[in-house]
Amino acid sequence: VSEQISTAGMEASGTGNMKFAMNGALTIGTLDGANIEIAEQVGKENIYIFGLTVDEVAAFRSTYEPKTFYDGDPGVKRVLKALFSNRFCPDEPGIFKPVFSQLMGIREHYLHLADFRSYVQAQERIGTDFKDRSKWLSMSLRNICRTGIFSSDRTIKEYADEIWGIQSQRE
Numbered sequence: 001v002s003e004q005i006s007t008a009g010m011e012a013s014g015t016g017n018m019k020f021a022m023n024g025a026l027t028i029g030t031l032d033g034a035n036i037e038i039a040e041q042v043g044k045e046n047i048y049i050f051g052l053t054v055d056e057v058a059a060f061r062s063t064y065e066p067k068t069f070y071d072g073d074p075g076v077k078r079v080l081k082a083l084f085s086n087r088f089c090p091d092e093p094g095i096f097k098p099v100f101s102q103l104m105g106i107r108e109h110y111l112h113l114a115d116f117r118s119y120v121q122a123q124e125r126i127g128t129d130f131k132d133r134s135k136w137l138s139m140s141l142r143n144i145c146r147t148g149i150f151s152s153d154r155t156i157k158e159y160a161d162e163i164w165g166i167q168s169q170r171e
């Protein structure tokens with residue numbers, strides 16, 4: 001699974017995700033940048049899209065309160081408490097506290113907690129689909145055979161024609 005999970009509008013991925021998809025990885029990602037291009041090629045049913053859209057992020061940012069999600073979603077609270085409690089760093093107490101503070105900061109720029117539940121749900125779909133081997137392989141194959149358009153040959157030719165205005169010597 002290729003995780004391209006930056007908040008929408010934060011350049012979730014450039015081209016690295018295309019290389020993974022071409023090689024049969026399934027993508028979990030936000031609706032942004034090249035994740036959108038991949039979704040258009042492979043179809044919404046062959047990619048795991050989650051979270052807010054670019055427009056929703058922009059509209060929500062000025063009123064976003066992490067505490068609403070912390071108080072309103074027991075899963076969010078449990079994960080953040082684990083982070084705060086040194087559960088993952090018994091030998092280095094406190095090293096994750098800055099992460100906790102960042103996530104809980106007022107108007108936290110990336111709206112991380114807002115996408116958390118949707119991310120977990122997408123991961124649950126991944127878990128279910130992965131257990132269905134024929135479904136998983138069919139999704140993977142569709143990613144391989146529908147991403148040829150991202151080949152560097154096609155891209156360079158398009159640059160040569162449309163941007164650089166040059167011709168191949170072999171043409």
Ligand SMILES: *Cc1c(COP(=O)(O)O)cnc(C)c1O
Binds near residue numbers: 014015019
């Ligand atoms: C594709 C590629 C990148 C770009 O990766 P992104 O995930 O799009 O940022 C960077 N470095 C190398 C070597 C690559 O092949």
